[in-house]
Amino acid sequence: MAKDISHLQLSQLTPKKVLVVFCMINMITYMDQGMIASSIVNKAIRDDLKMTKFENGVLSTAFSVGILLGSPLFASMANSVNTFRLIGIGLSTWCFSVAGCGLSYSFVSITLCRVLVGTGEASFMSLAAPFINENAPSAQKTLWLGIFYFCIPAGVALGHVYGGIVGKLLGWRSAFFGVSIAMVPFALLGFLMNPTHLKDFAPISRRKLTSIGTYILEVKDDVAMDVSKVAMNDISIHKRFLGDVKVLFLEKAYVVNILGYILYNFVIGAYSYWAPKVGYNVYKMNDSDVVFGGITVVCGMVGTVAGGYVLDLMSSTISNAFKLLSTAAFLGAIFFFSAFCSENVYCFLVLFSIGELLVFSMQGPVNLISLHCVKPSLRPMSLAMSIVAIQISGFVPSSQVIEILKDYTKNWRITALILTSVLFLAASTWFLGIYVHKTDKFMEDPDEIIDKCIKTPLIEEKAEKVETACEP
Template structure:
């Protein structure tokens, strides 16, 4: 299909901006909860589109690095957001922190509407006509219900094709286990710091470690994979080795009562485990047909949050057991080395025949252009 991906990103960021403004005007728990849910809807618009666009337009020798730089936005954004929220919240009030975010995002939302479209691999060059503008559909009493059922059927076919890709499934399983560990870290990390090391500013120390480890690890892992040739087997090798040794350092960190030893070991561990960000997303994109890349990224993101985020009631048990589970993630990705894999980066597959949804010209084409 030829829907402009930047337009879809712009729509999502517009929803994000409005929802963030809504957070600033919230009056109780449920109002801010609903607005936060809408923020997630806005984010979803570019989760599945940004990564495929990046990997398809990056130089072949720097594909992983470009993806890695994109994913640095998570630790960097968390660190900057903590500082920004603290400064604005303490100075002007927490509502203004949300309003400021919305203002900062607005130019990017506008850019989504005005940027020149890029043709993504696997997308048809034919023009998609909304069902309610297509004369053929009206002649055949084509209804919105029929259109919806057709879309659900296509989604089911795409999901079946996606789940038949063994390399993709193994990669996502490893990613789920990986995120389970860091879900526990985010829930209990500060409590561990306060109880073991009795450090008042442990939140700043943890924030610094996460930021530095995330940036250095993500860039380092991406550069290494590009250097050794960014194939799927090499990505699995890097994933399994980095996570295995990262687990050793992270587990060892919690075995020492000295705060300085802990900080050094946990920083090294963070760098190693964060080296996975570029490779794991490269495998997600290159192990499936180009037409399935947006769906592959979306399902990967949904899976790691549904099955990966969790907590256990006892913090000591949580930290030690969860850190050990990193070895399971390393093992799953190690299996991926031996799977038969086809790197589909160079493919330019087309979507299934959609002639029943397409029409070369429409009398009110201006309306169509405004919607696409």
């Protein structure tokens, strides 16, 4: 009885409230990444654990290894285990692993913990965006996605500040413990929320309908949590995984979008690491970390929301998303190029800020394409493989490549200009996407019974749930 009451109380959340919860989770996860990259925390870890430069580089990429392992795993399990339970399992793993980082006394132990941090976060990264996309108002889908993805730059910037303050006052270990504790309520929420599936994942016999709006997919808690049954069917899961990946990469719009996104993240990943160093070495900015952190927060907030709002005004179609992506990437590259050519520091900051606004405006549209160019059951896998692709080919190698290029050119400005030219390639790739044959599959559902059902809010606030079966 108590269990049913907790489910009832916690399930009284509207889609807007769920968006707020997901944004807070996203912010905290990226605070962790910003914190460990902050100069005070990073230096303290290196000194305390006596790590070499090479080991420090390995530590920065260990998180990505966890993402690569976890994203396809959780996306595949979405076919058998309900969404909130998977998020709860992943965030619980995240909490224990982040706390484990604070308890680590060797390079090996902290690296293993960072891998597990990435694995745990993969559940949320793969499943949250499809959930938001399904329940956002039809005229505001890209805006909602933009708000969600704004939390990435905001979280990283907040993590830099948090790491600097807490790391200096209480030490780097306390910084990890604080972030871990902040996530605990959200991990528990994943287990307490009423069991819910993403669209097209629950068996028809277990779909329960409510009064008016979108629909909710429910399963009994014992079935939802029976992960052991999923494990017993490893062979079929493996086959389905390979089949899903094959279908994804036969979708031309998806491939073009991911190629552009890889190039985009190659540039953004390098900027996030090297831009403050360029500001210090080229423009003699002593407080470059603070300046670029502030630019990232403001431009990230305005750009992501504005990009989603503009695409919603244009009509959120795949073709319009490609048009917006190619235009924003091209203009952003021009402003970045002009910024690094400028000799005046104030002119540089203005031009660079405009470029940041433009590139952050792409977060909503690029993920909308990944969600809408595939059928509903493939959306978690679509985002999972997107994450894998940009980690392997974008974020991870960018800082190392730029390091090698800088050593070769021995000139920060030339290195920055060469890096910026990659953004022109991203714009060209997305421009080709406009002419690729594509079909918006957002409403596609192989089970025709769903189209005949009355649709209600995914998570009701006041309306009483009415369990009915649809007429054949």
